[in-house]
Amino acid sequence: MEAGGTHPAGSGRALRLDPFALPVRFRTNDAGADGQVRHVELDRERIVLRRAVHGMAMKIRMPVSAFRGVSLQLHDRAEQPALAIVLNHNDDALCVPLLVADDDKEAVATWKAWGRVLGLPLLVAEESGEFREITKRLGALGVGKVAQRRRRRSAMKRRRPSILMRRRIGRSLKDAAVHRGEREIIARN
Numbered sequence: 001m002e003a004g005g006t007h008p009a010g011s012g013r014a015l016r017l018d019p020f021a022l023p024v025r026f027r028t029n030d031a032g033a034d035g036q037v038r039h040v041e042l043d044r045e046r047i048v049l050r051r052a053v054h055g056m057a058m059k060i061r062m063p064v065s066a067f068r069g070v071s072l073q074l075h076d077r078a079e080q081p082a083l084a085i086v087l088n089h090n091d092d093a094l095c096v097p098l099l100v101a102d103d104d105k106e107a108v109a110t111w112k113a114w115g116r117v118l119g120l121p122l123l124v125a126e127e128s129g130e131f132r133e134i135t136k137r138l139g140a141l142g143v144g145k146v147a148q149r150r151r152r153r154s155a156m157k158r159r160r161p162s163i164l165m166r167r168r169i170g171r172s173l174k175d176a177a178v179h180r181g182e183r184e185i186i187a188r189n
């Protein structure tokens with residue numbers, strides 16, 4: 001899939017990057033590159049950035065896990081402010097814009113989809129320029145409120161027979177009749 005141009009990636013109807021149609025190749029703006037253009041190849045596990053600086057071609061290949069997360073930022077355009085979804089890296093030169101949208105609901109839905117597809121945390125840009133995660137995490141694991149276990153529709157349901165849930169409490173053997181000194185009769189053919 002080829003997309004891009006002089007506008008940021010995903011900034012027009014024809015240039016919409018779909019997170020579910022990976023791998024994708026597109027061009028995006030790069031102020032430090034010759035011709036102000038950078039070529040990006042994005043896959044679920046890796047990203048390849050190609051650009052030329054002063055006639056020298058560069059190719060940078062990194063795993064997607066090297067990025068901090070997928071950030072949602074306010075992008076000022078000449079007409080009106082818009083929301084930008086950016087694949088955020090510690091080095092600002094390696095950040096990759098994925099979408100610039102005017103519609104808030106569409107941008108938030110696409111932002112969550114990119115985070116889920118790439119397996120990266122969702123980041124929000126603060127006014128100070130810092131980024132913070134919207135959910136608490138412990139390493140790669142998201143931490144949140146513990147949900148009640150639903151026994152009827154859980155994965156454990158298929159592993160245990162449901163009859164075990166309907167068992168009655170056993171009876172006491174105090175009242176049971178005990179026959180002592182008798183011989184047991186067994187029928188054999």
